[in-house]
Amino acid sequence: MAGSHATFWQRIQQIPRYYIYLLLAAVVTWQIxxxxxLPILPSRVTQGVYDAIAAVPDDQLIIISTDWDASTQAETGPQTEAIIHACFQNGKRFAVMNLQPPMGVKLANDIAQRVAAEYGAEYGVDWCNWGYKYGFDNVLIALAKNIPKTIGDDFHGNPVTDLPMMEGVENIESVGLVIEITGLANVTELWIGLIQGVYGTPLAGAYTAVMVPSYYPFLDSGQLRGVLNGAKGAAEMEVLVKRPDRASAIMPVQSWAHMLIIALIIIGNLGYIFGRRRTTERPS
Amino acid sequence: MSLESATLWAAAIVTLGVYTILYRENPISRIFEHIFVGLSAGYLIVFIWAQNLEGKWWKPMVHEGKWYWIFAPIVGLLFYFIYSRRLLWMARLVMGLFFGTASGYFFRQFFPIFSPQIYGCFKPLRADASIGWGDVILHNWLFVIILLTVLSYFFFAVPHEGRFGRNLGRSALLGRWFLMIAFGAMFAYTAMARISLFIGRVQFLLNDWLGSLIPWFAQRGT
Structure with missing residues (x-):
């Protein structure tokens, strides 16, 4: 089919894939x-995350579980940053922690330090980092019953009981919201199965776009208060906190890249339909 | 060259090196792939020690007199008896312990995860003071129709023959179409996620790396 007798429609199905990659890279570069x-309008599910943060009582803290690493940083990094902005703007205390992969807690720490400096927030008073805690189910079951004992030392190796914001923090009753930011499947299910579903602690999520369809049923059932949907969700959150940044810069690029992909899908399908018609019409 | 500048250059070279895989399989992308895997493994070991084992196991055992923590690694090392035919039973002991624990955790989590979703399927099909007819038809009726037709697709006990069977077959066909639409949406989300990651790297290359050399690039797009 790819020989000299191939028709135009057959040939456009045979475009070498690196030409398509180059075209995509050109569109992305052009738009950056x-x-x-293009306008970014916050969706209901993003608003749900913001409202859940704003609704946390002042005597409770927020756990931000940053279970992501460099491989998903383009989506989860801006999500983390926008969420931390929302916490500081609403005057909520939060603790960053990490179940897996461990790189996330360092990357999130860098983001939190940078954002905290903008608001003049102090480590240990307005926010803290509980560090990487290995053990998934075991950590969450123990955390629900005794936070200081389960966490032990913070990210910097100091006892969390020495931090002023940890005064009065005993168990999961001291937590007003858990926000799970991840590119990993099944971590949210742990929070639901061991914390939200058992103790009723509100839970919100921020996921890579690949994962989001799997979590819509949890939104519908009320187990999740809201979800940030990949870079789009991060951009919407940036709009809500009035801090347009990297995710907002991604969105126009993303839209044009999607238009290119849609055009390529249409061309490929036209090639398939007309190429097949020609083959069946041609006498053998 | 400052540390920050060296980091930028290293990240740019690694990014471009890894992307050479898009042309074809080659040693450069392989080298960077192996470096990434090695670095991740090394980072994981250091982090598990620094953030967990040192504070939770080593300090209590060595400095606080909790000597019985010495048994924890001994139990863990029993896994390695899987390589001995004669002492395999010792590895099975800890495996059994872990399987049992994992099963217990799963049972504990099952109902909190799935029962609210089962309740959530029972939606009102008539308008009342809390919900109008528009929402009932657009959301609830559509939801219930999709739920039932998709469930009928997975109902294999009845052949698609006879009056009931043929109607079940029609419902299953509709369910299959709904499934295809759902899979299409999921695949579109996958494409969106991959493009986001790619844009993130191109942003780094243009805004951060090239921007460190030519300020014009740093000001674009952010």
Whole structure:
């Protein structure tokens, strides 16, 4: 079919894949250098995350479980940053922690330090980092019953009981919201199965776009208060906290890249339909 | 060259090196892939020690007199008897312990995870003071129709023959279409996620790396 007798429609199905990659890279580069801005409107599910943060009582803290690493940083990094902005803007204390993979707690720590400096927030008073805690189910079951004993030392190796914001924090009753930011499947299920479903602690999520369809049933059932949907969710959160940043810069690029992919899908399908028609019409 | 500048250059070279895989399989992308795997493994070991084992196991055992923590690694090392035919039973002891624990955790989590979703399927099909007819038809009726037709697709006990069977077959066909639409949406989300990651790397290359050399690039797109 790919020989000299191949028709135009057959040939456009045989485009070498690296030409398509180059085309995509060209569109992405063009839009990063010369963006054509499109409006970003916060969706109901993103608003749900923001409202859940705003609704946390002042005597309770928020756990931000940053279970992501460099491989998903383009989506989860801006999500983490926008969520931390929302916490500081609403005057909520939060603790960063990490179940897996461990790199997330360092990357999130860098983001939290940078954002805290903007608000003049102090480590140990307005926010803290509980570090990487290995053991999944075991950690969450123990955390629900005794937070200081389960966490032990913070990210910097100091006892968490020495931090002023940990005064009065005993068990999961001291937590007003858990936000799970991850590119890993099944971590949210642990929080639901061991914390939200058992103790009723509100839970919200921020996921890579690949994962989001799997978590819509949890939104519908009320187990999740809201979800940030990949870079789009991060951009919407940036709009809500009035801090347009990397995710907002991604969105116009993403839209144009999607248009290119849609065009390629249409061309490929036209090639398939007309190429097949020609083959069946041609006498053998 | 400052440390920050060296980090930027290293990240840019690694990013470009890994992306050479898009042309074809080659030693450069392989080298960077192996470096990434090695670094991740090393980082994991250091982090498990620094953030967990040192504080939770080593300090209590060595400095606080909790000598019985010495038994924890001994139990863990029993796993390695899997390589001995004669002492395999000792490895089975700890495996059994872990299987049992994992099963217990799963049973504990099952109902909190799934029961609210089962309750959530029972939606009102008539308008009342809390919900209008528009929402009932758009959300609840559509939800229930999709739920039942998709469930009928997975109902294999009745052949699609006879009056009931043929109707079940029609419902299953509709369910299959709904499944295809759902899979299409999920695949679109996958494409969106992959493109986001790619944009993130191109942003780094243009805004951060090239921007460190030519300020014009740093100002674009952010």
């Amino acid at each position: 250098l010369f963006p054509i801005a």
